[in-house]
Amino acid sequence: MDFDADLIRALQEDGRASIRSLAARLGQSRAAVAARLKAMLDDRTVRVVAAVDPVFLGQHVLAHVSIRTDGAVELVAEQLRDMNETVLVSAVGGAHDLVTEVRLGSMEELHDLLATIRAIDGILDINTIIYSTVVKGFFVSEYHGDITLDAIDEALIEQLQADGRQSFRALGDEVRLSPSAVATRVQRLIDGGVIKISAVEARGLAHRQLSMGVGINLGDDDDAVIDALRGGRGVDFAARTLGRFDAIATLVEPSAGALYASLERLRALPGVTRIEAWLHLAVLKEDYARTLRAPLSPE
Missing domain, CATH: 1.10.10 (Arc Repressor Mutant, subunit A)
Structure with a gap:
């Protein structure tokens, strides 16, 4: 164990x-x-934080952008990190040099963002994959569409985005409610799919966990592959996609050998016709926090 x-x-x-x-x-x-x-x-091996469901935030377009650069990636990565639309930026080994995940409200906004990314000095070209359905992801909950937030809910979410394990007493001190009232509100937000509270683990060659992105092309038996991704122990994230792959996944394992074994299990699945993989060398940004309210005025 x-x-x-x-x-x-x-x-x-x-x-x-x-x-x-x-x-x-x-x-x-x-x-x-x-x-x-x-x-x-x-x-900081682990952070436990709340993430707001993208649909609740009006982020109906989620996409994965692979980037090739004409030199060192740091200056390009710095500009990607500063963009509000990016939740993940990672230096990778493979056919591309960087990958980023972006979340936006519309396809028009995605087109505008991609034009901005292409214009960054040092970028040779980009390739975009759109998530049609996220089938597994610790930071994508299932918003039910029937929750209205008030200022106290918004304040609680912002506190939980910074520290998802804050005690109900500490949260209550922030919003001037009893711990039991806070507990009721937080559970309502979780049950309604507004937020998900989960652990984010530091990944990359400098950390204890290695991470690999995998693009998958599928044959006829695609539902069986998606089910396998959804239930796979080493699968951190998976989505059906539109673009050069039919599905994309993130594998996380504690060693190169375990990562290879996980990749081989994917290759062996009936319905998988082709796989392309890239190793996450350094995750430079992984931030799902979003501001929901204006700062409260002092009394």
Whole structure:
């Protein structure tokens, strides 16, 4: 058993899980779980944060952009990191040098953004894949379309985007409500699909987890492949796509050998006709936080 990996996976499923429930699930003492979680949070190996569902934010267009540069990637990556539309920017090894995930309100906005990206000095060319359906993703919940937020809800979400494990008492102090009232509001936001609270793990060659992007072309048995991606233990993210691939996935494993084995399992699935992979060398931005309200005026 990999204690850290299993703890992180449990937090990806429920970022606010109690130490007691985590200890019971992992078969460890509460003291051991609390100490290990504190250490990982302190050194930023893991962040537990809330993300607002893209549909709730009006972000109906999600896309993956692969970029080739004509030199060092840092200056290009810096400009991509500064864009509000990017939630992920990563230096990769493969046919491209950088990949970014963008979220926007419309196809027109996507076209405008792609034109802006193409104009960045140092970019040779880009290739865009549009997500038609996200089938697995810790930061895409299922907004039900029937939730209205007030100023207190918005303030709670912004606090949880910074620290998804803040206590209900601490959150209550911020919004001047009792811990029980805060707990009710937070659960309503989660149950309604407005937010998802999950763990973000540092990935890349400098960290304990390696990450690989995979583009997949499918044959007739595409539903079986999608089901396999949805249930795959090493699959961090998966989506049906429009573009040069029929699906795209992110594999996360603790070693090169495990990553290779995970990729081989994908290659062997009936219905997979072709795979293209790229290794995430350094994840330079992974930020799902969005401002929902104007700052409160001091009383």
